Amino acid sequence: MDNSHDYVVRLRRVDACAVSDALDSLGLTGVVSGVPQTSGEGRIAGRAVTMKLGVGEPPPGPPRHLGTAAIEAAGADNVIVVEQRTGIDCGSWGGLLSLGAQLRDIAGVVCDGPVRDIDEARALNFPIFTRKLTSKTGRGRVVELGTNVPVLFETVTVTPGDYVIADRSAVIFIAAADIARVLEKAEMIAAKESAMADRLRAGERISEVMAGNYEHMLKR
Numbered sequence: 001m002d003n004s005h006d007y008v009v010r011l012r013r014v015d016a017c018a019v020s021d022a023l024d025s026l027g028l029t030g031v032v033s034g035v036p037q038t039s040g041e042g043r044i045a046g047r048a049v050t051m052k053l054g055v056g057e058p059p060p061g062p063p064r065h066l067g068t069a070a071i072e073a074a075g076a077d078n079v080i081v082v083e084q085r086t087g088i089d090c091g092s093w094g095g096l097l098s099l100g101a102q103l104r105d106i107a108g109v110v111c112d113g114p115v116r117d118i119d120e121a122r123a124l125n126f127p128i129f130t131r132k133l134t135s136k137t138g139r140g141r142v143v144e145l146g147t148n149v150p151v152l153f154e155t156v157t158v159t160p161g162d163y164v165i166a167d168r169s170a171v172i173f174i175a176a177a178d179i180a181r182v183l184e185k186a187e188m189i190a191a192k193e194s195a196m197a198d199r200l201r202a203g204e205r206i207s208e209v210m211a212g213n214y215e216h217m218l219k220r
Contacts, residue, residue: 022185040127043167044108046079053084066144076105083151084113095120
């Protein structure tokens with residue numbers, strides 16, 4: 001039974017910090033800190049459709065613009081994950097791609113590489129997370145080496161179909177094999193924090209609410 005849509009729905013209800021705590025509790029990795037949201041508003045989550053860019057010759061077949069295959073492979077439950085680690089200052093994503101992705105209801109894009117046409121993405125309110133912006137085209141500089149292949153996002157290897165959550169705290173990748181237990185733990189952590197917040201609003205002293213409970217909340 002394919003539960004991937006339900007997992008995406010649940011992942012969108014928690015934040016990156018709860019997921020990060022869940023990964024810590026389970027001894028898992030996948031957190032990439034310090035990747036700002038450069039367009040769009042709010043958290044995104046979904047399954048990864050990947051795109052690998054680099055130098056050299058593109059795979060055999062009809063010529064195509066980078067990113068188009070990823071967009072056509074993705075939909076509302078997906079986040080596109082882009083690797084462009086060449087060090088070349090040129091766009092790994094651009095304005096027409098943002099429009100095409102938005103028209104397919106794709107949740108957003110996370111890029112390990114420069115993005116251009118960011119004002120167009122902002123006008124569309126299309127979510128993009130990246131460390132680098134540029135005006136330079138990728139044409140004649142980089143090629144698409146593969147779509148839906150394993151990619152490296154900073155220190156994390158991302159496999160197509162892995163889960164992604166991104167907000168202003170972090171970009172986090174979760175292996176598909178781990179998503180059920182990570183979600184269970186993240187939801188438990190979020191529920192505990194919500195109950196603590198309710199106690200604070202009810203007038204309890206913060207030292208009483210957080211004494212012991214917070215330090216040990218990752219335990220069942």
